[in-house]
Every structure is written in structure tokens, then in C-alpha cells.
Amino acid sequence: GIQVEQSPPDLILQEGANSTLRCNFSDSVNNLQWFHQNPWGQLINLFYIPSGTKQNGRLSATTVATERYSLLYISSSQTTDSGVYFCAVHTGTASKLTFGTGTRLQVTL
Amino acid sequence: DAMVIQNPRYQVTQFGKPVTLSCSQTLNHNVMYWYQQKSSQAPKLLFHYYDKDFNNEADTPDNFQSRRPNTSFCFLDIRSPGLGDAAMYLCATRIDRRGQPQHFGDGTRLSIL
Numbered sequence: 001g002i003q004v005e006q007s008p009p010d011l012i013l014q015e016g017a018n019s020t021l022r023c024n025f026s027d028s029v030n031n032l033q034w035f036h037q038n039p040w041g042q043l044i045n046l047f048y049i050p051s052g053t054k055q056n057g058r059l060s061a062t063t064v065a066t067e068r069y070s071l072l073y074i075s076s077s078q079t080t081d082s083g084v085y086f087c088a089v090h091t092g093t094a095s096k097l098t099f100g101t102g103t104r105l106q107v108t109l
Numbered sequence: 110d111a112m113v114i115q116n117p118r119y120q121v122t123q124f125g126k127p128v129t130l131s132c133s134q135t136l137n138h139n140v141m142y143w144y145q146q147k148s149s150q151a152p153k154l155l156f157h158y159y160d161k162d163f164n165n166e167a168d169t170p171d172n173f174q175s176r177r178p179n180t181s182f183c184f185l186d187i188r189s190p191g192l193g194d195a196a197m198y199l200c201a202t203r204i205d206r207r208g209q210p211q212h213f214g215d216g217t218r219l220s221i222l
Contacts, residue, residue, distance in 0.1 A: 033210055041197050041216050043152070048210040086151060090211075094140060094159055095203060097211055099151035 002027045004089055004100035012106045013077050021072040021103045023087035031090035032063050033097070034072050038083045046072070046085075077107045112136050115200050115214035122190055123222050130185040130217045132200030141183045142211065143175060144199040152199055158183060159205070170194075187219075195221045 003026040013019055023032070034046040047054050047061040049070065054061050058077075063070040070087055084104050088097040114133045122128040132141065139160050144152035156165045158177045172188040187194055197218050201211040 031208070031210070035213075041146075041218060043199060043213045043216070045210060045213070048208075050208070088152075094157055094164065095205075095209075095211070096142070096154055096157065097144075097152075097201075099153070102151055 002029070002089060002091055002098050004087065004098055006085075006087060006100040006103050008103060009101065010104045010106075012108065015078060015107055015109055017077050017107075018073070018075045019077060019105070021074070021085055021105075023070040023072070023100050025068050025070075025087075025089050025100075027068070027091075029065070029089040029091055030095055032065075032070050033088050033090070034061055034070070035086045035088065036081075036083050037086060037102075043086075074105075077105075079107045079109065081105060082107050113200060113202055113212050113214035115198075115217050117217060118215060119218050119220070121220045121222060124192065125189050128187050128190055128219065130187075130198050130219070132183045132185075132214055133181050134202045134212075135181070136202055136204070136212065137180060138202035138204045138212070139180065140203045140205055141177060142201040142203070143183070143185050144201065146197040146199060146216075148196075152197075155185075190219075190221050192221050195219055 031050040036044045051065045060073045087100045142157040143155045146152040174186045176184045199216045200214045203211045
């Protein structure tokens, strides 16, 4: 099956810093989603981005489908950004999701 | 406002005692999914319903079953839970149209005593 790798696995930032998270996938995909999982386990959809660039406030994402990667940018990080960030790729006729390995982000004061 | 609702948020059961988790949706989406997420791991698909058609993943354990009595509701039944089944269970829905994402509920965290 398709492999989805994320880097870095862990990231510690001071409040106000910027960061880039990367997602590499091993095969063609129908689509890609970025999620933030908060400390209570809720999975929050950040972006649905098969290709191109999207922005939402301090967050933006870019997917280059032909090169099989996606990037999530977090600017001016806040403590509430802490949690685990997953990318997940849609494959097959039912658009099943295969999740990446995740990046655990901790933002400190 | 919640569109995919999972009940309960926390569930405790005894080893070997059957347990049912529920998911309901107000989105009228035709596809519903169940994912299992163990501690410090990524969510993993167990099965999905495409309308009424049930689709099991190859490596989903036999003691996991599901029911979808109508479009709005989907249940996850664990017949004989073992300690290894302690996890967060996430339900998701999607309308089968081009360019549509999956929408997730808040999950049910299952503990086994």
C-alpha cells in the first residue's frame, strides 16, 4: 500500500516562531488533507489540498502532487498550536484515508 | 452545530464484554468510515460503508463488526474486547463527489479493564 512519511517527527518551538512540516507520499493520490489533533484527541481538518497553495490565517499549505509531497507552514506559532499534525492521502474509489506518521509540535512560552 | 457526533466520548468496558460505539451525522453523507487510533500512532482505517455496502479492510480483526441501519447512523461493535483494543475510535463521513473531504467526529476513547 501507499506509504506516507512526515518530517520532522517532533518539533519544539518558542511562541512566535515559524515552522514548515513536510509530508511525502509514495504513489499518486486523489487528494490530501492536513489535520491538527489537539491534546483531547479531536481531529481538526486544516486543509483539503490536492494541489496548489491555500492559506487560512497563520496557516498555509502547498501540495506538489507531481513530486508527491505537501508542506504545511505555521507562522507566528502560539501555544494553542501544540498537538500532533497529520497529513492523510485519499486513495481508491471510496477515498479511503491513509495517515502519515505525524509531527508532534510543542510550542513553549 | 456538531455534524458528526460520536457517543459516548469515553467508554470503559471489561475484558471480553461486548461494547458498541455509535456515530451519527447530520450531513446526509453516503460514505461513513471507522478508524482506530492507538496511543502515539496514526489513525488506521477499520472499514467503511459506501451507502449500504460494507467494506472491511484486510487486516481488521474478526471481533470488530459494524452496522449501518440508515444513512444517519453507524455502529461499531467489538464482540470480545481485549486489552489491545484500547484506543481512540474515530468516525468520519464523506459525500461521494469530486473534491470532497472527510469530516471527523470527536472520537470515543475506549478503555478496557
